[in-house]
Structures are given as structure tokens and as C-alpha cells.
Amino acid sequence: MNKNRLEAFSDGVLAIIITIMVLELRAPEEPTWSGLAAVLPTFLSYLLSFVYVGIYWNNHHHMIHLADSVNGSVLWANLHLLFWLSLFPFSTRWMDESGFVEVPVLVYGINLFCAAIAYFVLQQTLIRRQGRDGALSRAIGRDWKGKASPLIYLAGIATASVQPLLGLALYTAVALIWLVPDRRVEHFVTQGGRGQNGERRTG
Template sequence: MKTDRLMAFTDGVLAIAITIMVIDLHVPTASHWEAIQPAVPVLIAYALAFINIGIFWTNHHHMVATARKVNGRALWANLFLLFWLTLMPFVIRWIGLAGVTPQPVAAYGVVTVMAAFGYMWLEHELILTESEDSCVRAVVGSREKEWVSFALYGLGVPAAFLSPWIAIALYIGVSCMWLIPDQRFERWHRLQQSDALDRRPPATDSS
């Protein structure tokens, strides 16, 4: 099974998730700057969630574009990932209503932990699908970056009950790690393009 339909479906679902988050942002009725202050917590949460969804989307795109095929298990892993990413609007709305308080901030951490698990599960299934010839396996290596991110997201859940802002700082730290698209996949695609150019037959003189 080719990867193009999985990528197209994922693109559509994540676009809807981001749109729903925007709808949940309420515009102040007054014209002065003080009127926006009550919305600041949800704006911060929205920005963080938008960046996180964007990070998952960009790295998902690079990873799936590297894979040559998918199977049924990979499709279910992808659905598991999307389930948790589409819960982002729910926890953002909760933070908007309750403020930056332990329970909703911890819930945000649970969602990101499970999404990270889903991403790693999909990565694992893509590797298994291609067995020893897996391009994804060759690119990701030890998956150290994924495990560090998973651990920091998980640490954010109990940290939220000590201080929600500590948890948010951990979430932001993970986002900073991934803001630049995964260079492992970028380098692999550049090498593939370079090899393809090197294998082109020399141009013949038709004169």
C-alpha cells in the first residue's frame, strides 16, 4: 500500500483540528488592550498547541515521505496519533475556561505524551513494514530524540501539579527541540536527490 493516501488523510484531519482551535478563540468586545488580558492564557495555550501540531505534521510528512509503503498496522498507528492530536482543541478550550491551572495543563501533557507515543508507534510500524531495507530505520537510527521528547512530555504531567508554568516550560522546551524539521530526514532526501542526479546518463550531443 502506498503512502500518499495516508499523508493526504493526515493533512486534512490536522487542518480541521487547527481550524477548530481558532474557532474557540473569543474576540474581546471592548476596544482597549485590557480587554484582551483574560484571553492571554488561552492564546498562549493556542500558540503552543498550534506549534506542537505543526511539529507533528512536518515530521510526520518527512517520515512518511521517506517510507515506500504502509500496512494495516501502520494505518492504525496513524489513527491513534491523530486521535490524540485532535484532542488538542478540547484541552485548549479547558485551559481557556479554567486558566493555567494544574488539571488542564496536566491534561495537555497527557495528550502530548500519547501523541508522541503514537508517532513512535507509527515510526516502528513503518520500519517493520520494510524490514531490513527500511529507509526510515536507516534515517532515524537510535531514536534518541524521540525518547527524550517523550520523557519530557511525561515529566510535564506531574510537574503541572507542582507548578503549571514549570510544565508549560517543559512543553515549550520540547517544541524548541523540534522547531526545525527533522534534519535526519532532510539530509536523507538531499542525498537521494544527489544520487539521482549522479546516476543520470550524460547528455548526448545531437548536433
């Protein structure tokens, strides 16, 4: 199957997710600095979720670019990822409107954790289709960020049950880790999945 349709559909869904989130932003009730400060938590929660959606969009683009083709399993794995990402507007709004109390912050962390697992499932599904010696598998390498992120999410979820803001700080730390570009993946994308000898290797 052609992978372009999958990527186009995913891009459209992610664009809608961002649109829904930004529509939740409300102008300050008062035209003052104190009025602006009152909506700052809402803006910061939106910013965090926006960064997460951007991270997933960026890495999803690179991952699909390195894939040769897709099949039914890949399509369902991709839908599984989009499902959890589509819940970001809900979990973000609930966390913000509740004043960042325990349960909504826990649910936000669970949402992040499930999205990370879904991304890993999609990644592995593509690797199985392409082969362990394919460009995607070689570009990912040991994938320490992908392995560490779910653990940090779990730590954040556990911490949020005691101090929600500390849990939120751990969620933010994961986003900061992923903001640093993966130079190896970018190199493979730039080279079109070619190895060091310049020959394209596929599974």
C-alpha cells in the same frame, strides 16, 4: 497499498484540528490594550498547540515520504496518532478556560505524551515494514529527540501536579526542541532515501 491516500487523509485531519482550535479564539470584549491582554493566555495556549500540530505535520510528511508503502497495521497506527492529535482542541480549551490549574494542565500533558507514543508506534510500524536497513530507519538514527520527549512530558506532568505553569514550561521546551529541523532526515528526504553512494536502499 499506496501511501498517498494515507498522507492526504492525515493532512485533512490536521487541517481540521487547526481550524477547530482557531475557532475557539474570541475577539477581546473591549477595544483596548487591556482587553487584548485579557485574551493573551488564550492566544498563547493556541499558539503552543498550533506549533505542536505543525511539528507533527512536518515530521509525519517526512516520515511518510521515506516509507515505500503502507499496510493495514500502518493505517491503524496512523489513526491511533490522529486520535490523540484530534484531542488537542479539547485539552487546549479546557486548560485555557480553567485558568491553567492542575488537572487540565495534567490532562494536556497526558495528551502530548500519548501523541508522542502514538507517533513512535507509527514510526516503528513503518520501519518494521521497510526493514532496519531502509531509508526511514537510517534517517532517524538514534532519534534522541524522540526518546527524550516522552521523558520530558512525564517530568512536566509530575511538575504540573505541584506547579502547573512549570509543567507547561516543560511542555513548551519540548516544542522548542522540535522546532530545530532534523538536518539528517531532511537530507534523506531531499535525496529520495538514497545512501551516500547515491544508491537507493529499501527493505
